Amino acid sequence: MDHEKDDSDRLKPCPFCGGAAEVDCVRSEGGDDPNEGGYFIACLACDCSTGLRFACGEDPIPLLMETWNQRAVQEHGRPEVWPLKA
Numbered sequence: 001m002d003h004e005k006d007d008s009d010r011l012k013p014c015p016f017c018g019g020a021a022e023v024d025c026v027r028s029e030g031g032d033d034p035n036e037g038g039y040f041i042a043c044l045a046c047d048c049s050t051g052l053r054f055a056c057g058e059d060p061i062p063l064l065m066e067t068w069n070q071r072a073v074q075e076h077g078r079p080e081v082w083p084l085k086a
């Protein structure tokens with residue numbers, strides 16, 4: 001009996017509001033944003049997000065997904081997912 005691991009490439013709902021989330025990347029129009037090129041996962045409904053992770057020799061997206069999904073299943077304490085700062 002094999003256990004399928006298809007969940008590893010899917011994002012769980014937002015830990016705060018249950019909304020859908022997606023991977024995004026910081027882009028600055030002027031090119032002077034120190035966070036430019038950083039990847040994060042953000043809730044489409046309430047704009048909470050993971051911290052930024054930069055691609056340093058490996059694809060950051062699977063790591064972000066793991067972080068997000070682990071936070072999403074925590075039932076106690078505050079998830080380490082922060083509201084976006086405008």
Ligand SMILES: [Zn+2]
Nearest residue numbers: 014017043046
């Ligand atoms: Zn949310």
